[in-house]
Amino acid sequence: MSWSVGQVSGFAGVTVRTLHYYDRSGLLSPSERSPAGYRLYNAADLARLQQILFYRELGFPLDEIADILADPQATVLDHLLARRDALTEQITRLQKLVDVAERAIEVQRTGIELSPEERFEVFGDVVFDLSYAADAHLKWGEREGHQESMARAAAHTKEDWRQLMAEAAVWRRRLLAAFDEGRAADHPEVLDLAEEHRQHITRWFTPCPPEMHCRIADDYEADARAFALVVPPAEQRPGLAGYLRSAICANAERQSSTGGEVAR
Structure with missing residues (x-):
């Protein structure tokens, strides 16, 4: 049995032009010819x-x-064997390029220019989920506050991150203590904690008016990835995200009623 160039092209997934090139180069010449002189390929x-x-x-x-x-x-x-070695070297090189690309993506999405080792040293159990960073960029990327926050984050040094994370850890311990002790979300001490959190964002990232703070708090309750930026999963309690959101929004109302920035 024999097959024409067109038939072989169809079931082998190569172009007729490629088959003609293989024939001209002597790599694969059809062994047979039809009565009309057309090339025909046999099983061999x-x-x-x-x-x-x-x-x-x-x-x-x-x-x-x-x-x-x-x-x-x-x-x-x-x-x-030689090809295996060459492919192994190529895989190693490409993996390095993938690592570089991943690093660039991570910096673009989170604004944090630290090595993985530095991140572990500074952030510990605080989780930065790239999928959330990407979603946040799509959601808030056009807002001036988000752009400023990313720019300032990228400008932070390792010592800046160490300081702001230390501040956040102290604040977090006080928040957990208030929650565990059963203080209401609108208790003055808890409202003060909410205000400290707002000022922390303003000091380190971008001006955070109360209505913006409430939008951020909405994400804390709705998206576990967002809340993990504030409280590591190992330290979280059921209801804590909603508790913090209630405190933040109550503080926004307090700011409005006392003549501060207008809440949403």
Whole structure:
């Protein structure tokens, strides 16, 4: 049985032009001809084509494939071992490029220009979820406050991050103590904690008026990834995110009633 160039092109997934090139180069010439003189491939030709496509998939150049097919028993193992080593080196290089790209993406999405080791040292259990950072960028990216926050975050040094995280840890312990002791979300001490949190955002990232603070708090309650930026999962309690949101929004009302910035 034999097949035309068009038929082989169709079921082998290569173009007619490629098959003609293989023929001209001597890599794969059809063994038969039709009565009208058209090229026809037999089963042995198709087996050779499968070998060619296999080596092409591994990245071998055509001249090296020709060498392998000329004397497969003598050369194929050496060629495959060499190709394996080359692919391993390429994978290593590409993985480094992937790491660089991931690092660039992380910086763009979080604004934090620290190495992974520095991040672990400074942030500990506080989780920065890139998927949330991406969603937040889509949601708030056009807002001036978000853009300023990202720019200021990118400008923070390792010592800046160490200081602001230390401040956040002290604040968090006081929040957890108030929650565990059963203080109401609108208790003056808890409202003061909410205000401290707002001022912390203003001091380190971007001016945070009360209505903006309430929008941030909405995310804390609605999205566990957002709340993990404030309280690590290991320290969270059921209802804590809603408790903090209630305190933040109650503080916004307090600011409005006392002549401060207008709440939402």
